[in-house]
Amino acid sequence: MSGPSITAYAKVLRSLLKKEASAIHLMERLADLLQVDLSVEDSSGSMLYGQPNKNEHRFPLRENGTIYGVLQANKASGGLIAELLELLVKKELEKKSIGSEVLGLYREINMIYNFSEMISEKIDAVSIAQTALEExxxxxxATHGLFLVYExxxxxxxxxxxxxxxxxxxxxxxxxxHLLKELIDRGTSSIVPRDRIANNPALLHLKSVMYAPLKVKHRTLxxxxxGHSEEKExxxxxxxxxxxxxxxxAGAxxxxHLFQKGLKEARDKEEAIREMHEVSQKFVPKEFIKSLGKNTLSEVALGDLAEREVTVLFADIRGFTGHAERLEPRDNFLFINSFNKRMGPIVxxxxxxIMQYLGDGFMALFPKGSQHxxxxxxxxxxxxxAxxxxxxxxxxxxxxxxIGMQNGSLIMGITGDVDRLDAAIISDTVNTASRIEGLSKHFGSSILLTQFCKNNLSDPEEFEFRYLGPVQVQGKQQPIGLFECINGDERTLYEHKLNTLGEFKRGMKYYFDKEFxxxxxxxxxxxxxNxxxxxxxxxxxxxxxxxxxxIGDDWKGIESMTRK
Amino acid sequence: MNKKLLIVDDEAHIRMLIEQTLEDLEDDGVELLFAENGEEALELIKKEEPDLVFLDVMMPKMNGMEVCQKVKKVLHLDHVYIILLTAKGQEVDRQKGLEMGANKYMTKPFDPDEMLAVAEEVLKL
Known part of the structure; x- marks a missing residue:
């Protein structure tokens, strides 16, 4: 049966006669007025109000024909009071049932509140789905649940x-x-009619089914x-x-999804920046950027500069023009690349x-000095x-x-204009190093360095040198002492030079003493x-x-080099 | 002796909800008492010394914190078990409430089942 049970009526009757002062007061005043002596007991006979007595009039209190209490009175007019009591119980029960409905709603609100709090913390669809079904x-x-998403x-x-x-x-x-997709597209919720369940082979194990859409704005996800496997609507x-x-x-x-997408975009961006950074490092050496006191190329600004003491090295492919003429431009490029590929790692x-590639050679900087x-x-x-x-x-x-080398201070900086920046070094040292490299061609030496550069060596004993005299390079006031390092020569030539170091030195002495x-x-x-x-x-x-x-008295054996 | 449970909230519908939730306790002989504000609550607590009080924090005429403080720190009614009720998101009050001597703390919307279970536990039913 639906509605409150008889025990609920009995219970309300009991609490009414015990607690509700206004109801009791009303009843007593009415009894006074009608001059009725009364008592009330519940259906089991226990006294709820008044004293046990032998009143002849019994008025059953009933609901739908079932008795939940009895009012006894010494007069027939006690029936009026019984009716009043019935009405009060009924009203009280109505109040209670509304109250329990409200409590049910409150329970739901609380559940939904907790649920939304719970799923707002989830960041993946599967755990949201699991939580939703659990709740x-x-x-x-329900005995069965299914959380479906259209991908x-x-x-x-x-x-x-x-x-x-x-x-x-x-x-x-x-x-x-196909069917499920259509159902999703429809975006409605429904309790599936019995006959439809019976006609669907996939739902054979269920007696009742309902579904609701995962709707976000105008889309259904x-x-x-x-479902329930037993008789239940x-x-x-x-x-x-x-x-x-x-x-x-659906909202969660x-x-x-947006969170994941945002996360992925952020990661992609980060990756792109990292790649760009890596590539840019290849164009502008990171040592250069570091010298400017910066970490990345993006921090570098026009006008940034730093002064450093370095060894500048120029390396140049001998007779490249001759080689180049024999090769197709593409082969030339490949040749240069294969050359650079071998030299870069050694530097x-x-x-x-490597500060700069120069087509048939390169310029490299060694911040740690000439020994390196x-x-x-x-x-x-x-x-x-090899x-x-x-x-x-x-x-x-x-x-x-x-190869030609010179030591000196050098200013590294960022030059150009706002739209086109480049790393640049400005230094006399660079010019000198470049000219020394040019002289290596003239002298036919594999490695030439200046006196200043040689003085900078931390361990000169590691190498053997031949002094080639002072040279006057273009744009320099003072002549520069020039040395040939023989250790780079191929083995037989090196051994020859090593064995004749004394003789060569004597020759140089005769030469500068003008004993030609x-x-x-x-x-x-x-x-x-050799x-x-x-x-x-x-x-x-x-x-x-x-x-x-x-030969004049002022002859000092200084070779004047006017061209590179 | 009957056990007494006091429900204090300025909102009638919340009082009713709590009453509805705890109604079954009456079958175990628990007497439910009600108060609409802090002052009324304090008077009832002094008079009846209930075993358990569900005490709303935000109320006119002396808030729940003050009631709690008076009961625990001034009157030293240690045997009155006080559960503070406050809205979710106001959890900052938690520490303060516990400092005022509250025994427990629950947030609104409260979970009816949890509330009943807690009441049964405190009243040792």
């Missing part, structure tokens, strides 16, 4: 969460994909389906609850960095020797380089031992030439 099963009596990219309806055993659920979802109130849960879930899934290994630069120079020559062996096997021309004949003889001897000793040949020629010349 739904707690407030709605646009796959054009498939996917199960996010479920409870209750359903035979072939996965297969059925796949089979009914999926549906929540609840879902109510409109339960459908309303499910709809509310579905709505909350949407924001989780970095010795704590230098010289080691790199020797190693580069050795690497080329490379040339490979090339020889492929019948390719050998690659030779000349003696000098010529000495250089002649050295050169004869025809590849080009500096020896150069000084032999110079000496021989000077024998026939008028």
């Amino acid at each position: 739904a099963s707690q407030i709605i009596d 646009e990219e796959l054009d498939r309806v996917i199960e996010m969460a479920s409870f209750g055993d359903s035979p072939d659920r996965g297969a059925n979802i796949a089979k009914l994909n 999926g549906i929540i389906v609840l 879902f109510t409109a109130a339960e459908l309303k609850l499910l709809t509310t849960i579905a709505l909350q879930s 899934i949407e924001s989780a 970095r290994k010795h704590d230098g960095f 630069a010289l080691r790199a120079s020797v190693e580069m020559h050795k690497a080329l020797e 490379y040339n062996k490979e090339r020889q096997e492929k019948n390719r021309f050998p690659v030779k380089i000349g 004949a003696m000098a010529a003889v000495t250089f002649q001897k050295v050169h004869k031992k 025809r590849n000793d080009l500096p020896a040949r150069l000084f032999l020629n110079r000496s021989a030439h000077l024998i026939t010349q008028e």
Whole structure:
């Protein structure tokens, strides 16, 4: 039966006669007025009001024919009071039932409140789906639940969460994909009619089914389906609850999705910046940026500058123009690349960095000084020797380089204009180093360095040098002492130069003492031992030439180099 | 002796909700008492010394905190178990309430089942 039970009536009657002062007062005044003596007992006979007596009139208090109490009175007019009592009980019960309905609603509000709080913390669709089904099963009596979402990219309806055993659920979802998609598109909630359930093979195990859409604004992301395997009708109130849960879930899934999307975008952006940063480092050496006291290229601004003491090294491919003419432009490019690919790592290994590629060579800076630069120079020559062996096997021309080095302070800075910035170094040292490299061609040396650069070596004993005299380079007031480092030469030439160090030195002494004949003889001897000793040949020629010349007192043997 | 439970809230519908929630306790002989504001609550507590009080924090005429403080710190009615009720998001009051001597703290909207369970536990039913 529906409505409150008889015990509920009895209970209300009891509490009414015990607690409700106004009701009792009214009843007593009425009894006074009617001069009625009365008592009330419940259906089991226990006294609720008044004293036990032998009143002859018994008025049953009933609801729908069932008696829940008895009023006894000594007069028939006590019936009026019985009617009043019945009415009061009825009203009190109505109040209670409204109260319990309100409490039910309050319970739902509390649940939804907790639910929305719970899912707002979830950031993935699956745990939102699980939480939604858990909550739904707690407030709605259901044996089966299914949380479905339509994945646009796959054009498939996917199960996010479920409870209750359903035979072939996965297969059925796949089979009914089209139907489910239509259902989702419709975006409505409904209690499925019995005959429709009976006609659907996928729902055979269920007696009642209802569903609600996962709606976000005008889109429907999926549906929540609840079912019961026993005789049970879902109510409109339960459908309303499910709809509310579905709505909350949809909102949560949407924001989780947006959150993930935002997260991914942020990561992609970060990655792009990192890549850009990495690439930019290749164009502008990070050592350069660091020298400016910055961490990344993006921090660098026009006008930033820093002064540093460094060794500047120029390396140049000998006779490149000649080689270049023999190659197609593309092959030329490939050749240069393969050359640079071998040299770059050696520079970095010795704590230098390549400041600029110059087509047929490069400029490198060594902030740690000439010892590092010289080691790199020797190693580069050795690497080329090995490379040339490979090339020889492929019948390719050998690659030779000349290296020139100078030490000095250098200003690194950012130049250009607001739209086009470039890393630049401004220094006399660079010009000098470049000219020294040019001289290596003239002298036929593999590595040349200035006196100043040599003085900067922390361990000069590591290498062997030949002094090649002072030179006057263009744009410089003072002549510069020039040294050849022989360690980069191929083995036989190196050994020759090593063995003739004393003789060569004597030759230089004769030369600067203007004893050109003696000098010529000495250089002649050295050169004869190895025809590849080009500096020896150069000084032999110079000496021989000077024998026939008028030499002034101011002659100091300074070679004036007017061209690079 | 009957156990007494006092419900204090200025909003009639909340009082009714709590009454409805705890109604079944009456079958166990618990007497439900009601007060609409802090002053009334304090008078009832002095007079009846209830075993348990559900005490709303935000109320006119002496708020729940003050009532709690008077009961626990001034009157030293330690055997009166006080549960403070306050809106969600006002959890900052929690620490203050506990400092005022409240025994427990519940947020509104309260969970009816939890409230009943707590009441049964405190009243040892």
